[in-house]
Amino acid sequence: xxxxxxxxxxxxxxxxxxxxxxxxxxxxxxxxxxxxxxxxxxxxxxxxxxxxxxxxxxxxxxxxxxxxxxxxxxxxxxxxxxxxxxxxxxxxxxxxxxxxxxxxxxxxxxxxxxxxxxxxxxxxxxxxxxxxxxxxxxxxxxxxxxxxxxx
Amino acid sequence: xxxxxxxxxxxxxxxxxxxxxxxxxxxxxxxxxxxxxxxxxxxxxxxxxxxxxxxxxxxxxxxxxxxxxxxxxxxxxxxxxxxxxxxxxxxxxxxxxxxxxxxxxxxxxxxxxxxxxxxxxxxxxxxxxxxxxxxxxxxxxxxxxxxxxxx
DNA sequence: GCATATCCTATCTATCAAGTAGGATTCAAG
DNA sequence: CTTGAATCCTACTTGATAGATAGGATATGC
Numbered sequence: 001x002x003x004x005x006x007x008x009x010x011x012x013x014x015x016x017x018x019x020x021x022x023x024x025x026x027x028x029x030x031x032x033x034x035x036x037x038x039x040x041x042x043x044x045x046x047x048x049x050x051x052x053x054x055x056x057x058x059x060x061x062x063x064x065x066x067x068x069x070x071x072x073x074x075x076x077x078x079x080x081x082x083x084x085x086x087x088x089x090x091x092x093x094x095x096x097x098x099x100x101x102x103x104x105x106x107x108x109x110x111x112x113x114x115x116x117x118x119x120x121x122x123x124x125x126x127x128x129x130x131x132x133x134x135x136x137x138x139x140x141x142x143x144x145x146x147x148x149x150x151x
Numbered sequence: 152x153x154x155x156x157x158x159x160x161x162x163x164x165x166x167x168x169x170x171x172x173x174x175x176x177x178x179x180x181x182x183x184x185x186x187x188x189x190x191x192x193x194x195x196x197x198x199x200x201x202x203x204x205x206x207x208x209x210x211x212x213x214x215x216x217x218x219x220x221x222x223x224x225x226x227x228x229x230x231x232x233x234x235x236x237x238x239x240x241x242x243x244x245x246x247x248x249x250x251x252x253x254x255x256x257x258x259x260x261x262x263x264x265x266x267x268x269x270x271x272x273x274x275x276x277x278x279x280x281x282x283x284x285x286x287x288x289x290x291x292x293x294x295x296x297x298x299x300x301x302x
Numbered sequence: 303g304c305a306t307a308t309c310c311t312a313t314c315t316a317t318c319a320a321g322t323a324g325g326a327t328t329c330a331a332g
Numbered sequence: 333c334t335t336g337a338a339t340c341c342t343a344c345t346t347g348a349t350a351g352a353t354a355g356g357a358t359a360t361g362c
Contacts, residue, residue, distance in 0.1 A: 147262050
């Protein structure tokens with residue numbers, strides 16, 4: 001589950017938009033608020049716009065805002081908008097994999113891993129990500145000390 | 152959760168070794184059994200050896216075998232051996248991230264996502280991956296039709 | 303018409319994934 | 333004590349991609 005710089009930036013931008021919702025905010029403000037390169041932030045906002053997650057307005061008083069309420073947009077959607085599918089195996093989707101011999105059962109494993117990722121990223125809204133009030137199932141995952149340890 | 156070609160190959164190789172355990176198998180046999188490039192398989196087996204997951208023997212009658220029983224090796228360990236940490240955000244570990252402003256709660260989200268991935272990949276052994284008899288929690292994830300749908 | 307935005311196209315650079323090549327080394331068996 | 337089969341080591345190629353940056357065209361409100 002590697003999140004790219006684009007993905008991380010996109011989520012930070014989206015969460016910032018969520019807290020200011022429904023005000024429109026310029027790319028420079030967003031970049032400044034999260035200490036990101038402005039031009040790169042513009043590129044990312046373009047992705048979010050093309051994915052229909054944000055609306056934009058040009059000119060003075062222009063900027064970006066979420067096209068839906070922050071409660072209705074998941075972190076997963078934001079990540080997909082900039083980085084494509086959350087999960088993949090060798091460039092294919094988990095359910096598209098297929099193997100011979102001892103590996104025949106692996107597709108089920110890949111699908112399970114994807115489902116696990118989705119159970120977090122698709123179940124947390126931008127509003128929740130901003131407030132820190134995550135769903136119970138998600139909190140349970142971070143409760144164990146082990147979850148905070150590297151491996 | 153992108154699994155690279157190396158990662159996929161490594162798991163296929165490991166599962167193949169698991170079914171033949173404890174016999175030693177040559178790189179060419181493994182490559183042939185899973186239809187992988189032989190030389191690339193050698194490279195991957197070198198990673199697995201350096202990680203201590205397989206033992207190797209040179210010469211005629213040489214080859215590779217799991218250094219532990221297939222029940223005692225998780226798929227996650229295999230993936231880490233060839234691709235490094237399972238989860239990362241912009242090249243850092245989830246618990247090492249830190250943000251200002253609206254994004255302050257994101258580290259908990261990244262940690263939750265990692266925990267979710269671990270709950271599958273670290274809980275499935277090579278023996279289970281080979282037999283298809285996954286833990287209950289993992290089967291529950293693949294039971295829903297939704298789990299098999301792209302997004 | 304001017305300041306402030308978004309938006310578009312192009313470019314750059316470094317890194318990495320995926321795989322290949324060739325040969326040195328080891329070992330068992332005959 | 334040679335031969336064949338295997339691991340092991342170093343190096344290389346090739347293409348794609350991430351992570352930006354540059355410059356300007358276009359729209360908008362006052």
